[in-house]
Each structure stands twice: as C-alpha cells, then as structure tokens.
Amino acid sequence: MPQNQTPSSSNPVPDAQPGLPAKAQIYGLDIGGTKCAVGTLRKGRVEEIARFPTEEFELSFRKIVAAIAPMIGVGTAKPIFGISCGGPLDAKNGVIVSPPNLHPSWHGVAIAGRLTQHFGGRAFLMNDANACALAEWKFGAGRGACNMVFLTSGTGMGSGLILTGQLYEGTTGDAGEIGHVRLRADGPVGYGKAGSAEGFTSGGGIARRAAALIARTPGPKPVWAEAVDPITAKLIAEAARGGDALALEIMREAGEHFGEMLAILIDLFNPQRIVLGGFFPLCRDLLEPAIQMVLEREALPGPRAACAIVPSSLGETIGSHGAISVALHHSEAK
Numbered sequence: 001m002p003q004n005q006t007p008s009s010s011n012p013v014p015d016a017q018p019g020l021p022a023k024a025q026i027y028g029l030d031i032g033g034t035k036c037a038v039g040t041l042r043k044g045r046v047e048e049i050a051r052f053p054t055e056e057f058e059l060s061f062r063k064i065v066a067a068i069a070p071m072i073g074v075g076t077a078k079p080i081f082g083i084s085c086g087g088p089l090d091a092k093n094g095v096i097v098s099p100p101n102l103h104p105s106w107h108g109v110a111i112a113g114r115l116t117q118h119f120g121g122r123a124f125l126m127n128d129a130n131a132c133a134l135a136e137w138k139f140g141a142g143r144g145a146c147n148m149v150f151l152t153s154g155t156g157m158g159s160g161l162i163l164t165g166q167l168y169e170g171t172t173g174d175a176g177e178i179g180h181v182r183l184r185a186d187g188p189v190g191y192g193k194a195g196s197a198e199g200f201t202s203g204g205g206i207a208r209r210a211a212a213l214i215a216r217t218p219g220p221k222p223v224w225a226e227a228v229d230p231i232t233a234k235l236i237a238e239a240a241r242g243g244d245a246l247a248l249e250i251m252r253e254a255g256e257h258f259g260e261m262l263a264i265l266i267d268l269f270n271p272q273r274i275v276l277g278g279f280f281p282l283c284r285d286l287l288e289p290a291i292q293m294v295l296e297r298e299a300l301p302g303p304r305a306a307c308a309i310v311p312s313s314l315g316e317t318i319g320s321h322g323a324i325s326v327a328l329h330h331s332e333a334k
Helices: 057-071 111-119 129-140 197-201 203-215 235-239 247-271 278-297 301-306 315-333
Strands: 008-012 025-031 035-042 045-053 079-085 124-129 148-151 159-162 164-166 273-276 306-312
Touching: 025 057, 025 111, 025 129, 025 315, 035 057, 035 315, 045 057, 045 315, 057 111, 057 235, 079 111, 079 129, 111 124, 124 129, 124 301, 124 315, 129 148, 129 159, 129 164, 129 315, 159 247, 197 203, 197 247, 203 235, 203 247, 235 247, 235 278, 247 273, 247 278, 247 301, 278 306
Parallel strands: 025 079, 079 124, 148 273, 273 306
Antiparallel strands: 008 045, 025 035, 035 045, 148 159, 159 164
C-alpha cells in the first residue's frame, strides 16, 4: 500500500453508467493547493485510495503513479481518468495552465497526456468547482435540483454551475469564476486581484485578512495567533467560538462579503440551491447570521426566497467524488 494512503468510501454511485464499457476502470485525481487525492470507483462506491500534500509536480506525479499502479487490472478495459484541478485550465487539451494556488512547476503540465502515456486509456480534465458541482448534484446536497450553484470555499474560491439540468462550463471551461469578481476597489488579494471575492471569502483570504489586521494593530498579538504561522481560517473560527473579539469581527466581516457574493450569484442565476463546500460547513454558525443579513439587503426577494443555501454533504471526500464525476460525465457524453 503506497505511503500516505487513507482509504475511505462514501455515497454509492450507480453501477450501470451509460457509455461506460464493461468492467471499466474508473480513477479520479483531485489536485488541490494543499493536497492531492486519488480515488477509484469500486463496487458502486467512490473509494479514496491515497491522499498526500501537493508538492512540486514531478514529486507529486510519482506519488500519483504509485497509488494507481497496483490498482490497474490486466486484460480488462482501459482505464478512464477524471482529473479535478483549480483553474485556469485548458480543459479541452488536458493542460493545467496557471492556477494561482499551485506551485509554478504545475503550470503548463499536460496532466491528461502524462496519465495516458503512463497507463493508457483516456483522461479528462475539469475545473475543480465544476467537478465538485457535478459530485454534489449527482450524489450529494444538490440531488434533485435543476438549477444549482456549488462554491468551493477552500484555499481559493470558485463556483460550478448546473443550469437547466446540465453542467454549464462556458466557452473555455471557466464559467463560474466568482472568486475573480471584484467586491471592493481594494482589499485582500485573491486570484491575483486585490478586493476580489476570493480575497475576502476564501479560507486563505480570510487568514490573510486576519494576519494583516494583527500586523497593523498596536500591542501584543492575540493569544490564539502568538505561536502560529501561518494563521488559518480554522484557527480564527476556534478563537471566535472562544469569544475572542477580533476573531469574531473577522468572521462577521467574512460573512458580510460572503453574503455579497451569494447575492450576485442569486441575482444572476436564480438557482434553486447553492451548495457551500470547503470550510463553510465547519464555520456555518459564525458566517450565516451576517450572510442572511446581507442577502436580505442585496438579493432580489423572489430569487432569494426560492433559493436554499446548504452545506456540502460529501465531506472530505468531495474532491475524490468530483474527480470520479469528471470521468463519468465525459463517458456518459460519448
């Protein structure tokens, strides 16, 4: 068993998938700013077979190969790989272009080609927000919705769109990049832009906002931030629950910006459901009061009333579910 493997399985996936060859080998690769996860579809379930920190590309690729190689069958159908990664991507050609949260060694990597050169078969690349939108729509909190938005809410901030019962990717596969939308003329940097939605609402952006506030505030650091570098959104949330005034203010402010971002999505797409992933389910109690206050002020009343805002239900395996969903999505389209 490869080092750092963390096997786990989650929601069942239908065994019979239109367009899939008999005994198809389905694998998923989720590439994130902090971790990579490898999954497979086994006996109708998504099973995560390995998870490890994201490093420089060649180091990470060796671990990916080590996780998949023992699983590849002999004399069976060629493998089908789904790859989920933050944008920007050249999804059509299977190339990772320049995601801001990945090491530069990943930029320009033809990841789909590298996998098929090594293992054969077919490989498909998709923006991680779109992949996770498919996963939540098919197997999670978005089931049954005709119009749904999924938000990544992690190291970065992006959204995946299910519109009129179909994944909407846009002309270049980059539709839904809400994290790049500017909420203020200036503010925390996210997605290469100061004052962006990602800068204000992603886990990384909230942490950077906290670090900046602490640095320019006279006097000693808060106790919760004294011995920690870097500060994380999880740490801020824990301090807020403990009653720390600065941490509570940071989370309240993040909730307000979250509400502004959600109001834009509600007004633009009129969804039945918005599913929030990443750190949101863990911080919902701290963010939701400010979110609701801003939505009542900012969003159109009719679309707001028609939209349920819910946490992701796939938990820590959503990335693996998303990557598997990419393989299934493209296979069904053939």
